[in-house]
Amino acid sequence: MTPVTGRTEQPLAGLEIEDLRVTFDGFAAVDGVGLRVGPGDLRFLIGPNGAGKTTLVDAVSGLAPATGSVRFGGRELLGRPVHRIVRLGIGRTFQTATVFENLSVLQNLDIAAGSRRRPHTLLRQRRGVPEEVEQALETIKLTAHRDRAAGSLAHGQKQWLEIGMLLVQNVRLLLLDEPVAGMSHEEREATGQLLRTVGEDRTVVVIEHDMDFMRSFATSVTVLHAGRVLSEGTVAEVRADPRVQEVYLGHAVGEEA
Amino acid sequence: MxxxxxxxxxxxxxxxxxxxxxxxxxxxxMSDFRLEQLARYLCFAIVAVGISLAWGRGGMLVLGQGLFFGLGGYAMAMHMKLADAGAGNLPDFMLLYGSTDELPWWWEPFRSPAVALAAVVLLPMALAAAIGYAVFRRRVRGAYFAILSQALAAAFAILLIGQQATTGGTNGLTNFGGFFGFSLHDPVNRRMVYFIIAGTLLALMLLTRQLFLSRYGELLVAVRDSEERVRFLGYDPALVKLGAYTLSAGMAGLAGALFVPAVGIISPALVGIVPSIQFVIGAAIGGRASVAGAVLGAVAVAWAQTTLSEEFPAGWTYFQGGLFVVVVAFLPGGLASLWHLATRRRRSRAGETGRVVAAA
Structure with a gap:
């Protein structure tokens, strides 16, 4: 694939989480998680339902109030409002693709690219397609669909559009919540390739349930269980960990290990 | 393309x-009488332009535009009252009620035409910015926002009624002689007021259309459809909404200010809950998402109200309510969406013919 991953003026940065806790009404959804994702890593976050994966991402992106410390590129994220965290280069997607259904693919990407624009430029009409939007369209393979309403896209295409929106935002850390859920086999393959491409010059964290998908594309894996880190390492290391096998007994990893 | x-x-x-x-x-x-009625409808249409921006594009159901309409109207009316009375004199109604022999301090600035002209737009905008900042920051939206804005309009009307000595109370401010030095008894000048209103309406429609086409317009739709998502793109949705809300308030204020010389009165009955709802009904029936739809709807509803309520004074309210329900339930885009449906159907039919020709 041609190097079409967009502009990256800033160097790679890593995510460092220390003693992260998120509590809902006395229930600790995330219970003292410590986690380091190295610069440029493609990290998969797995674990049974209720392990605290999504809550962890919520805390990092500013959606759930948390204690502890989350640093990206040396900067503390906790305590900042959502849109300020985004401006530090952290972008996320949600389990259900949330694109602006009434706007075209192009408009979706253009809006995503625009948060750094000065207010007065917002009053002008869009003329032409910005460079980074063109590149992102290419990367997510939606160039042919750019004038379609985002609501009319197929499920997989919506997820790619969401990833494209993160690319034009020029994020340095992508947090993806189950990007291949509900996708066909071909779509999964394409998404995995897409993750590899965008991961070349960015740090990526993926929450995933699909073990085949994880085995094919993860560079490293963290297993969460009951709000804590159960195991961490390469795919092979994690699969060999007896505690992981116990948690996943009868599930994909245990079965095939 | x-x-x-x-x-x-x-x-x-x-x-x-x-x-x-x-x-x-x-x-x-049109006769002078009908033209003055049209001027009144066009004032409502100016409010509708603002509603199509804030509600149609921004998703904020502004059920209390009467508040801003009234602020603009009273600001203009106070200036006209003071100008009629002449330097150093009290407005006639204050003498009539006799409860005060000194001009209240907050009337004083409106003696200046420049201050009054600026105030009709800036007062509503400043108040909307303050309300919007407090409300959107706390992520109040949907029905809660609608009820809140309606309560503010009601409070404003009640406040005006309570302060009879300085605001004219229920009667409002009326009996104006001149408009920036031009006598309102002269039909030519009244015609001029109509032209000013029509020109303002067209200018604001063009401005709003340009906003719809701009990147800000796209962003506003994005905020309406998924505020949370916009936040995750690094924007502050509160500020995006604040812009549209404040602008719509400015337009309502300007409409209120132009209403006063055109109709000759501003009173609490014109700024409370009922007129606020009527502003929204006009825009909804015409089509809130399109400027032209909202404007035509506002004019049509105001015209129908005048005409039909002359014929069927009791039935009109039910008819208006019924029309509102039917449009909202079956045609959420208003009557303007019928036009779009028709063009789409025509285009798809043209497309079919094209294919047939190609096949042959």
Whole structure:
């Protein structure tokens, strides 16, 4: 694939989480998680339902109030409002693709690219397609669909559009919540390739349930269980960990290990 | 792209048609009395332009535009009262009620025409910015926002009624002699007021249309559809909404200010809950998401109200309510969406013919 991953003026940065806790009404959804994702890593976050994966991402992106410390590129994220965290280069997607259904693919990407624009430029009409939007369209393979309403896209295409929106935002850390859920086999393959491409010059964290998908594309894996880190390492290391096998007994990893 | 150009051409054609209608045909064909009624409807249409921006595009159901309409109206009326009374004199109604022999301090600035002109737009905008900042920051939206804005309009009307000595109370401010030095008893000057209103309406429609087409317009739709998502793109949705809300308040204020010389009165009955709802009904029936739809809807509803309520004073309210329910339930885009449905159908039929020809 041609190097079409967009502009990256800033160097790679890593995510460092220390003693992260998120509590809902006395229930600790995330219970003292410590986690380091190295610069440029493609990290998969797995674990049974209720392990605290999504809550962890919520805390990092500013959606759930948390204690502890989350640093990206040396900067503390906790305590900042959502849109300020985004401006530090952290972008996320949600389990259900949330694109602006009434706007075209192009408009979706253009809006995503625009948060750094000065207010007065917002009053002008869009003329032409910005460079980074063109590149992102290419990367997510939606160039042919750019004038379609985002609501009319197929499920997989919506997820790619969401990833494209993160690319034009020029994020340095992508947090993806189950990007291949509900996708066909071909779509999964394409998404995995897409993750590899965008991961070349960015740090990526993926929450995933699909073990085949994880085995094919993860560079490293963290297993969460009951709000804590159960195991961490390469795919092979994690699969060999007896505690992981116990948690996943009868599930994909245990079965095939 | 061609669809875009086509749309652009249709819109320009619409304006090319509307301008001579408003500026030449209507003044020539209508009696002074009817023209003054039309001026009144056009004031409501200006409010509707703001509603199409805040509600149609921004998703904020502004059920209390009467508040801003009233602020603009009272600011203008206070200036006109002071100008009529002349330097150093009290407005006539204050003498009549006799409860005060000194001009209240907050009336004083409105003696200056420049201050009054600035205030009719800036007062509503400043108040909307303050309300919006507090409300949108706390992520109040949907029905809660609608109820809140309606409560504010009600409170404003009640406040005006309670302060009879300084605001004219239920009677409001009326009996104006002049408008910036021009006598309102002269039909030519009244006609001029009509032209000012029509020109303001067209200018604001063009401005709002430009906003719809701008990146800000796209962003506003994005905020309406998924505020949370916009936040995750690094924008502050509160500020995006604040802009549209404040602008719509400014337009309502300007409409209120122009209403006063055109109709000759501003009173609590024109700024409370009922008129606030009527502003929204007009925009909803015409089509809140399109400027032209909202404007035509506002004019049509105001015209129907005058005409039908003369004939069926009791039935009109039910008819209006019924129409509102039918449109909201079956045609959420208002009557303007019928036009879009028709063009789409025509285009798809043309597409079929094209395919048949290609096959043959």
């Amino acid at each position: 061609t669809a875009y150009l086509l749309k652009r051409r249709t819109t320009l054609a619409g304006y090319a048609l509307a301008a001579p209608l408003l500026f030449a045909v209507a003044p020539a064909a």
